[in-house]
Amino acid sequence: MSIPSGRLLPAPERALPSGTDSDVRQGLVERTEEMKFGAIQGRSSLIEGGHCLDVNAVSGGEFSDQPMDALNRWPSFREWATKQNPLGGSTFDEDELTCPVPAPSQIFAIGLNYRDHATESSMEVPERPMVFTKFASSLSGPRDDIPLVPGSCDWEVELVAVLGRTIRNVDEDEAIQAIAGLTIGQDISERDLQLDGANPQFNLGKSHKGFAPLGPYIVSLDEFSNPWDLEISCTRNGETVQEARTSLLLNGVPKLISYLSRTCELRAGDLVFTGTPSGVGLGRRPPEYLKAGDVLVSRISGIGHMKNLCI
Numbered sequence: 001m002s003i004p005s006g007r008l009l010p011a012p013e014r015a016l017p018s019g020t021d022s023d024v025r026q027g028l029v030e031r032t033e034e035m036k037f038g039a040i041q042g043r044s045s046l047i048e049g050g051h052c053l054d055v056n057a058v059s060g061g062e063f064s065d066q067p068m069d070a071l072n073r074w075p076s077f078r079e080w081a082t083k084q085n086p087l088g089g090s091t092f093d094e095d096e097l098t099c100p101v102p103a104p105s106q107i108f109a110i111g112l113n114y115r116d117h118a119t120e121s122s123m124e125v126p127e128r129p130m131v132f133t134k135f136a137s138s139l140s141g142p143r144d145d146i147p148l149v150p151g152s153c154d155w156e157v158e159l160v161a162v163l164g165r166t167i168r169n170v171d172e173d174e175a176i177q178a179i180a181g182l183t184i185g186q187d188i189s190e191r192d193l194q195l196d197g198a199n200p201q202f203n204l205g206k207s208h209k210g211f212a213p214l215g216p217y218i219v220s221l222d223e224f225s226n227p228w229d230l231e232i233s234c235t236r237n238g239e240t241v242q243e244a245r246t247s248l249l250l251n252g253v254p255k256l257i258s259y260l261s262r263t264c265e266l267r268a269g270d271l272v273f274t275g276t277p278s279g280v281g282l283g284r285r286p287p288e289y290l291k292a293g294d295v296l297v298s299r300i301s302g303i304g305h306m307k308n309l310c311i
Contacts, residue, residue, distance in 0.1 A: 007306070034224075035086060035301060036217035037181065039067045039098045039141075047217060048086035055197045060086060068103050069271040074164030074180045074211045089198065097216045098141040098181060101162055107134045107212070108260055109158075109187060111202070112217075113275025120283030127158050129259050132202040132271065134212050135188065137285035142184070142215030143308035146296070149190055149208050152247070153290040153310075156187040156276035157234035157298040159246050161253050162218050163270040167261050175257035181218035181228060181254075184300050185273050186308065188212070191282055191289070216304045224302050228252055231301040232277060237294055246300075249274060 038250070043065040044055035056065040063077060064072055071079040097124070111130035112118040118125045146153075187206060194205030200290045206212075221227045229247035233240060256272055281288040285292025289298075290310045299305040 038217040053089040076255040109273035124278035135207040152194040160185040172254035181220040244277035
């Protein structure tokens with residue numbers, strides 16, 4: 001399978017909403033960055049260059065204010081969105097950003113998908129993707145606090161794929177067409193429960209309240225020069241603890257989606273956490289874990305960053 005680069009989808013000329021600044025209308029304001037989809041105070045928004053458009057208002061009610069509505073109708077929403085210009089919208093405060101996928105039907109996650117992370121965890125690289133789940137009640141936003149629980153709470157920055165259509169039993173090329181976009185996730189993990197004895201509880205150890213910060217935006221594949229080779233990093237209190245490139249994933253995004261689809265029906269709005277690179281607290285000597293007051297900044301090039309305070 002060829003790995004796509006450059007623009008994967010056509011980008012139609014964008015229509016400008018009424019009231020748009022004259023400089024924008026005359027083409028004097030150029031695009032400053034990728035157009036992104038997100039949620040501002042829970043409302044669907046198109047975002048670019050520090051400006052935003054409220055989807056419900058600009059579409060005249062064609063699309064609701066709920067992010068899941070856009071994801072459930074992603075092909076038609078995407079066609080509409082590419083004709084808009086957020087630079088003609090209002091400014092916003094990044095602290096107003098909320099979870100861009102607040103109610104997925106399923107959240108899949110992949111373990112040991114970077115070789116160095118398997119090594120630091122003293123585990124063998126799996127022969128096939130190692131799959132577990134995070135429950136949707138663990139989701140939170142890109143600026144939300146992370147409530148720590150008793151035990152050993154750890155950080156794991158991850159590239160997350162967001163599905164934009166329902167699929168089952170597809171090949172990798174079809175999997176690419178089903179992706180609405182990419183975002184950032186933190187797979188916060190309470191290690192004591194996750195790795196407890198002969199019966200580990202991955203799903204529960206990773207699904208406490210606020211253990212899945214997500215955001216800040218969803219960026220469609222065509223907005224990247226190469227969506228499969230992105231810088232990914234995490235800092236803890238200003239110290240870089242994780243740093244890698246997503247091209248080092250042992251199982252890439254299209255392969256993971258295809259693999260999952262052979263068993264499960266994947267639905268629009270579903271999330272796939274693709275695994276974390278080395279640098280987690282468990283892998284440190286001695287291990288280090290999150291404490292109240294710690295600040296995690298999770299970043300992926302072309303998407304943005306999340307900033308979450310541990311409480």
